[in-house]
Amino acid sequence: MIGLLSQRWTRRVLVLLLLGSMPLAEGNAEISALEARRAIALGIRYLKDAQLSNGSWPNGFGFDGGVTAICTLSLLNAGVSQQDPAIKRAMGYLRKFPPRRTYVVALQTMVFCYVKDEEDTERIKQNVDWLVQTQLKDGTWSYMDNQAERGDHSNSQFALLALHEAERYSPEFNIPDEVFVRAQEAWQAVQNSDGSWGYHRQDRTASGSMTAAGISSLLISDTERQIRSLLTKGGLSCCEPSRPNPSLERGLQWLEKRFSVSKNPGSNSPLYLWYYYYLYGLERAARLTGKRFLDDHDWYREGTEALVNLQRKPGDWKISSTESRLSWTGSREVCAALALLFLAKGRRPVLMAKLQHSQGDDWNRHPTAVAEITYTIESAWKRQLTWQTIELRSTALPVVKDIPILFLSGRDAPQLTNDEVELLRKYLEQGGFLFAERNCESTLFEAGIHRLVRRMFPNSSVELEPLPPEHPVWRQEKLINARYFGTLHGLNVGCRTAMIYSDWDLTCRWQYGHPRLFKRLNPVLQQEVENAQAIGQNIFSYVTDRELKYKYEFFQEEQPPLEVDRAVFRIAMIEQRGSLNSTPAAIPNLQRMLNRFKGMEVGFAPRQFSLANEGIFDFPVLYMHGRESFSLTSRDRQQLKLYLERGGVLVADSICGSQEFAEAFRSEINQLFPEKVLEPIPVGHELFTRKFGGYELQHVKLRTRRPTANGSLATLEEERTSPKMEGLPLGNRYAVIFSPFDISCALQDTNANDCEGYDRDDALRLGMNAILYALQQPGP
Numbered sequence: 144m145i146g147l148l149s150q151r152w153t154r155r156v157l158v159l160l161l162l163g164s165m166p167l168a169e170g171n172a173e174i175s176a177l178e179a180r181r182a183i184a185l186g187i188r189y190l191k192d193a194q195l196s197n198g199s200w201p202n203g204f205g206f207d208g209g210v211t212a213i214c215t216l217s218l219l220n221a222g223v224s225q226q227d228p229a230i231k232r233a234m235g236y237l238r239k240f241p242p243r244r245t246y247v248v249a250l251q252t253m254v255f256c257y258v259k260d261e262e263d264t265e266r267i268k269q270n271v272d273w274l275v276q277t278q279l280k281d282g283t284w285s286y287m288d289n290q291a292e293r294g295d296h297s298n299s300q301f302a303l304l305a306l307h308e309a310e311r312y313s314p315e316f317n318i319p320d321e322v323f324v325r326a327q328e329a330w331q332a333v334q335n336s337d338g339s340w341g342y343h344r345q346d347r348t349a350s351g352s353m354t355a356a357g358i359s360s361l362l363i364s365d366t367e368r369q370i371r372s373l374l375t376k377g378g379l380s381c382c383e384p385s386r387p388n389p390s391l392e393r394g395l396q397w398l399e400k401r402f403s404v405s406k407n408p409g410s411n412s413p414l415y416l417w418y419y420y421y422l423y424g425l426e427r428a429a430r431l432t433g434k435r436f437l438d439d440h441d442w443y444r445e446g447t448e449a450l451v452n453l454q455r456k457p458g459d460w461k462i463s464s465t466e467s468r469l470s471w472t473g474s475r476e477v478c479a480a481l482a483l484l485f486l487a488k489g490r491r492p493v494l495m496a497k498l499q500h501s502q503g504d505d506w507n508r509h510p511t512a513v514a515e516i517t518y519t520i521e522s523a524w525k526r527q528l529t530w531q532t533i534e535l536r537s538t539a540l541p542v543v544k545d546i547p548i549l550f551l552s553g554r555d556a557p558q559l560t561n562d563e564v565e566l567l568r569k570y571l572e573q574g575g576f577l578f579a580e581r582n583c584e585s586t587l588f589e590a591g592i593h594r595l596v597r598r599m600f601p602n603s604s605v606e607l608e609p610l611p612p613e614h615p616v617w618r619q620e621k622l623i624n625a626r627y628f629g630t631l632h633g634l635n636v637g638c639r640t641a642m643i644y645s646d647w648d649l650t651c652r653w654q655y656g657h658p659r660l661f662k663r664l665n666p667v668l669q670q671e672v673e674n675a676q677a678i679g680q681n682i683f684s685y686v687t688d689r690e691l692k693y694k695y696e697f698f699q700e701e702q703p704p705l706e707v708d709r710a711v712f713r714i715a716m717i718e719q720r721g722s723l724n725s726t727p728a729a730i731p732n733l734q735r736m737l738n739r740f741k742g743m744e745v746g747f748a749p750r751q752f753s754l755a756n757e758g759i760f761d762f763p764v765l766y767m768h769g770r771e772s773f774s775l776t777s778r779d780r781q782q783l784k785l786y787l788e789r790g791g792v793l794v795a796d797s798i799c800g801s802q803e804f805a806e807a808f809r810s811e812i813n814q815l816f817p818e819k820v821l822e823p824i825p826v827g828h829e830l831f832t833r834k835f836g837g838y839e840l841q842h843v844k845l846r847t848r849r850p851t852a853n854g855s856l857a858t859l860e861e862e863r864t865s866p867k868m869e870g871l872p873l874g875n876r877y878a879v880i881f882s883p884f885d886i887s888c889a890l891q892d893t894n895a896n897d898c899e900g901y902d903r904d905d906a907l908r909l910g911m912n913a914i915l916y917a918l919q920q921p922g923p
Contacts, residue, residue, distance in 0.1 A: 174448040179486065179695035182451045186483040187221050189458025190214050191229045193476050198232030200476045208240040210477055212250035217480040219257050220527070221487040234258065238266065242273035245284050249274070249301035256308040264313070271309045271316045274302050278322055281344070282329030295343040299326065300356035300424075307363045311518065314658035320371055327364035330357050331390045338393030339409070350409035351398065352417050355424030358394045362431050365391060366511055370659055379668060381651035382554070382583040385510050391432075398428065399438040404449040419460065419481035422446055426489040433497065433513070433532040435542070443489040443694050450482050488527075492691035494520060494683060495548040495578070496531040500557040507532075508582045511657065512650035513550065516679045519656055523620070523680055524689055535563040543570050545697045547687050551579040552650055556591025561598075568599040571641045574891070576686045577634075580645040592644050596634060604771060607632040607644055613848070616643065619681035624674055631678070637770060637798055638888030638898060643682060649675045714914065715762040717793075718751035729768075729890035733910050754779040759786055764917045768887045770798040772807040784815045787871075787878040792917035794910075796882040800847070800899025805883045812871055812879055821869040821881055830877070830916045831866055837912035840866055843905040845884060846898065859899065866909060876920045880913045 194200055194214070202210040215233040223230055234254075242248040252270040255263040278284055283294025284302040303326055309316055334340055339349035340357040365388045373380055401408040407421035428434075429442050436442070453461045459479045494517055500506045517530045533542075533549065543549070543566065551557060559567070571577060581588040596607055610616060610633045617623050629647030633640040652675030655661055661672060714734070752759050755778045759765060765786070775783070787793060797805040809821055824830060831840040843866050846859045867884055870877035885900025890910055901909060 174444060174451060174695075174698050176693075176695045176698050178451050179447050179490070179698065182447070182454050183221055183483065183486050183490075185454060185458035186479055186486065187218060187223060187458075189479055190218055190476065190483070191223075192458075193479075194229055194232065198234075198236035206244055206247055208237055209244070209247040209250055210480075211236055212247065212254050213484075214476055214480045215254050216250060216257065217483040217487065219254070221483050225258055234260075238263070242270050243287070245274070245277065245286055245298040245302055249305035252305040253308050256305075256312040259312070267309055267312060268316055271306065271318060274306060275318060275322055278302070278325065280325075282325030282327075283343075293343060293345070294329075296330075296340055296353050296356050296360075297342065299329070300360050303360045303363050304427075311658060314662050320367070323364045323367035327361065327368065330360050330364070334390055334394070338390075338395075338397035340394070348409065349397070350417075350421075351401065351403065351407045352409075352421040352424050354394055354398055354409075355421065355428040358391060358398065358428040359424065359431055361388060361391045361394065362428075366514075369511055370657055373654070373660055374663060379651060379655065379664075379671070381648045382508075385504050385507055387504060395428075395432065395434075395437075398425070399440075402437045402440045402442070404442070404446045419478040419485075422450070422485045423481040426485045430489065430491070430529055433530055435493075435496070435531045435533065439537075444698060446485055446489065447695060447698075450486060454482075490693040490695050491527050491529040492693055493531055493546055494528045494687075494691065495550050496533040496546045498549050498551045498557075499532060499534045500551060500553065500559060501555065502558075505553040505555045506551075508553065509650040509654045512653040515656040516650075516653040516676065519653075519676050520680060520683055526689075526691075528691065535566055536560065538566070540566060540569055540573075544573060544575065545692075545694075546575070547691065548576045548578050548683065551577060551592075552582055553588050554581070554583040554585040556587050557595060559595065559598075564595065564598045567595075571599070571636050575641070577642040578645075578682060579642065580647070580649050582648050582650070584646075584648070589644075589646060596642070605634060605636065607634050607642070609633075610640070610643070614640070616640075616678070616681045616685050619684045621677040621681060623677055623681065624670075628674055628678065635770065635799075638885070638891055639799075640685075645678070647675070649679060652676070653679065713762050714764045714766055715752045715759060717759075717765050717767040718753050729766075729887045733890050733907070733914065736907060737911060737914065754782050754786075757782075760789070760791070763791060764914060765791065765793045767793060767795040767808075768798050769804040769808075770801045772803040773811075774807065775811050780811070780815055787815070787873060790920070791878070792876075792920060793879045794881075794913045794917060795879070796884070796886040796900075798885055798887055798898070800884045808881060809869075812881075816871065816873075819871055819873075821871050821879065824866075824868045824870045824877065824880070826865040830868070830870075830880070830912055835912070835915040835919050837915045838908040840905070840908055840912060843909065844902040845905075846900060846902070847884075848899060861902065868909070868913075877916075880917065882909065886910050 190200070199208075199211045200214045211233055215230065215237065218227075218230060218233075219225070225231075225234075237251055237254060240247060240251060242251075248270045252267055252274075255267050255270075273288070274284070277288040279292075279294045281294060282299075283296070284298040285292040285294045286298060303323075306318055306322065310318055330340070333344050333347065334357065335347055335349055337349065338354070340353040341347035341349060342353055372383075376383075404422070404425075407418050425442060425446065429437060434442070450460065455461060459475045460482045462474060462478055495513065497513055498506065513530050517528050521528050531546065533546070535543075549567075549570065567577065579592050581592070593607060596605070610631045614633065616631065629645060632644040632646075634642035634644075636642070652672045655664060655668070655672045656676055661669060664672065752762075752765075754775065759782065783793070795808060797808070812821055813819075826841055829835070833839055842863050844861055845864050845867065846861045848859055867882070869881045869883065871879035871881075882901075885898045886906045886909055888898055889901060889903040889906030900906065
């Protein structure tokens, strides 16, 4: 690895490696989440076992502390606790080294910044001062503090990474602007015409590892350029157009065009062989630029598959077919650390993705804002996260579904094709969330957002409406001071608010969350920024409930639903004209629970049925739910009445306890059977017992809102009470089973804590009991 090997060793090892390179293949087979987790666990175990008694790792390169620092950094990123004995021993060892060599100082600094122990603050400052002083006149760094020595891009990359982490640790270190200016100029000056980078000014032989280093370094220095630009304007600058960096774009294009996880792409130079060093750089370049895909390659999935295939039983990774003849000590530990860094840092859960909605840069007016709010959430939730950018035109629904929040902003109206609008609609209906905000107080963008809602749901009455004071986003984690805020509008889709639109420029404020910018603001503007951060934090918490998945948890494909024609018992979901498919996963989830826990072969119709469709008579149970008022046609009523009289059962619930739906449902049932009414089902009824294979449900947890003294609705309160279900008796059975409180959202497995309804476990049990009761009725 160039970063930790002397050049003398580089030449010797190259000769041996060329005799037999390791067989690496691009990943094509599906990799599972279990395999990814196991690879990380084995890597952790290997590095822990390789640690020496003094807290260090074997080092044969003359860089005392460097190997130990990168091994420690990889273990921390892989989730090893700072209280783990291995980490404690390593920290004790690392704290002994004064700054002398760039690699060691940089990696040591990154470890100290990660741990965030006040004991190390002075050490970080000392290292920062050393890195500032040792930057060469041409803007690069060399191995040592010798100004006569030639700089290289590997040392320079590590120096910038360390300064970047130190600045986030504390803005009080006051890193001079010119350090980043010189670094940016140095990288841009020696970029090859095709967008790539070589190892140093005299060796411009292109390689993936150095190009990835160039991308990350330019991103760091370019972020500093944008910060300097904002500092010079004073106050809050919210409507300046962004200025993309052409050098950064050309570097990304080179990396995408030559993407590989089987080798370090480039020509036949020594750098060609530094495979794990390349993957370490690839992960960082893709993550920092928000790339889910490089060209059409899912870089993390493919890289993880390659590393899983290369891992050996002890937990380390293959180096080459001639590794047994290598005499350089520590290569296994270094390569294991680099592989583990790829797996661990690349798996970070995605908090949100920016939507690219136009050919220009209107969608990205505040380029650093999403990264800044992600840092803020990381700090609040004490969990490492990441963000991405998404182009809808080149993205399929399964990919978008992995992202909890899509973020849409701009000054101009979003330009989306019909296919892109349809993709967004399906994304929202299947549990996704759209977060939109306007920049520059633009009426064009606001009008465009309202048009987008109408295009997504042309047959529905849903629209953006101001969020009421009792909505959780005003107090989910932080209490919002409305004095510093505009208006939030929400769009309810089924169980939850599935879209929020802000007419206040949040991203402008988020970008000022950077430590260097924030400390320069006056107290009033600081309050604005903190309020914008709080709104973001509340919305992210409302949507995700802090339950975010590692990327590898999406590797395994979902099992296909049981086919209807093979099932013994079958259920159909009823479609309502003008309403949304609010909880498409509710019945499939209930089916899986019945199959898993009750051993029943239950199937569901793969599409919704209209009540006017003769096909409803093929199903013993119909399921219906909604949030809006509705009315049936005379044909619908005729069919439903006949269905119920012939022995069918209708199970229904009101999404989020919607009174509008409940009133409409009761009215429709009353029109079918004027002489009957939906009556409360007694708590002692057999439906709430184990008689049909279900659960004893005399007591359940129910969330309801109670009016306050001034008549407004208070926040939801949960109580333990008896089930509140209604039924329509026909003969000796209930032909209709209705819950005026929410069940479907729990079946959807959606975070619906702002809904009036049963908690997840009890809702699932009520749903299972209702279906089991309905399936085992004798008929009319």
